[in-house]
Amino acid sequence: MIYRETGQYKATYGADQQLFPIVQDRYFFFAFMAFLVIYPVFFGSDYLFQVVLYPVLGLGLCALGLNILTGYCGQISLGTGGFMAIGAYSFFKITTIFPDLNILIIFIFAGLISALFGILIGLPSLRIKGFYLAVTTLAAQFFVEWCINRSDWLSNYSPSHTIGAPPRELFGFLVMGPEAPGSAKYLVMLFIVAVMTLFARNLVRGRIGRSWMAIRDMDIAAELIGIRPLFTKLSAFAIGSFYIGVGGAMHVMFNLENVDPEAFEIFSTSFPILFMIMIGGLGSILGAYMGAAFIVLLPVLLRNAFPFLGIDIASHVIQHIEFMLFGGLIVFFLIVEPAGLARLWQILKEKLRQWPFPY
């Protein structure tokens, strides 16, 4: 009844191709963005920021990067943790060498360094594919882990190779470091995430995004119709790694604030982010954030649910249950809804259009 597009005529191509052609979608989106800006700034607690919002935004951006690479271009990567580490350590290094540089520019540079490394790791993808490639991305993961564990220079000679978020200002406001107010950090994160998501959204529906999808669906056929595999695959690696690098830098600098190399381990970082896009939906931008929210919130929910129900349970047992749930959910989603939460959201919208009629 409410969600109906009848009568919304488009007179120009521009109007037909805009991001939200349906008016209700557009209003809902702007209302949701306004809510995202206003609610946390006025009513957000530290708990809300640190447990929910920072991880969802930071890891969500990483998941988006991986989704570009894996979901859109079909190049499966298990080295996400490594690229996050590259982003985080390059941010740290640049900002300590040039303390006065605008942090937004540093984020771009951190992403570019990660992108460069992504191109390097993407080179074998021209010869090999599938899980052969997945295994070679593990090489990136282990090599980066080894590098940050070996090099004292990268962490400014801290004994355990730990890096921390230095206090930094943006346009006169303190937005980084332990002293910065939670809402300031949140707004900067939200701004970066929003801009980069908008960019990605337009990228994937443009020429380059369509060539990614062609390569994903069948690379030989794509090559035959004139899509350059070299440029297409490497651009997916570069742009995906750029997003992962920026996401990793944000996740470390705004959320974790102090990390050692172990934070980027394969089982604690790369796989959860892969799970995010599998549960959220491969090849969907919304799905990356939905998956991130799901993976971030599930443990929080579990930790609170058992005491709430009056069941006394040890924390390590909860962790085991978490593992089982994650694994079970992955298999469940792959069987029942391979397109993930994003597809469920789409189905819901379809249903809403017909409501209250059955068809």
Next chain:
Amino acid sequence: MDFLYSVTADPVLQIVEDPVFFLQIILEGLMAGVMYSLVALGFCLIYKASGVFNFAQGVMMVLAVMCMVTVYDAGFGILLALLVAMVFMVGLSFAIERVVLRPMVNQPQIILFMATIGLAFFLEGFGEFIFGGSSQKIVPTEALHIGRDALLIPMFGSEIRLQQLDLTAGVCAALLVATLALFFQKTTVGRALRAVADDHQAALSVGIPLRSMWVIVWSVAGLVALVTGIMWGASSSVDFSLVLIAMKAFPVLILGGFTSVPGVIVGGLIIGVGEKVAELYWGDALGGSIEEWFAYVLALVFLMFRPQGLFGEKIIERV
């Protein structure tokens, strides 16, 4: 200049100066390689028969040996413990076939691969839940008649050490490969499995039951996992960090080719020797403990020239 010297000339000089030590390193590498091959064998079997790259193989290995050690520690005999572990692995493959594989027939391989990542997480949580996550268990080597001494072989006026455990692993691997070769080549089931590996649909059309074939091959892989788990567990202790061993099997697999049992053995030996030699002679110059990534880089370089691995079938793609 110093760096160049320490990367190029110095290792060669070291090898020439002490060839017996070099031989010792090579032998140790070969033994380590056999252990890697054992892990990779399980992956290879499942891939051959069902086209699934089973990420959960490492966890299956730990589960198998955990189960055996737990039963043994509860005071039952070693034979019973082995039997229970075997039954457990067969039961597990029944469950996996029913719950994971059957609904996913005809899905792309990469989706099945992701499903096994989920399966790995599930099994790890499940195993830690049942057997306790933090406990370390010891494989009863005496009861299994695995020696733990070192043999000393005199050579060129000095000695070469050989661990009995490594030798046992080598013999086990040889026996396993021989048995598997016989099984695949000479028995009806083995022939059916090869047919399934070639083409699912064609195998179905000549009346080979796909489902029971999958259960069989996952069970066989489970038994291989048990042997592997015992060997790896005996060389250190049994806990869930052993899962990481499976990571070592990946470069072996892509080096040797996913579909080839001899490839897995040769790949394992190459990786084992390469890793040990690189660590000892080049490790210090490059910053130490390069073992963590050396195998991957070695495999990657190989892949650039032979995308299907050393012994893998030639990849033919059609639109």
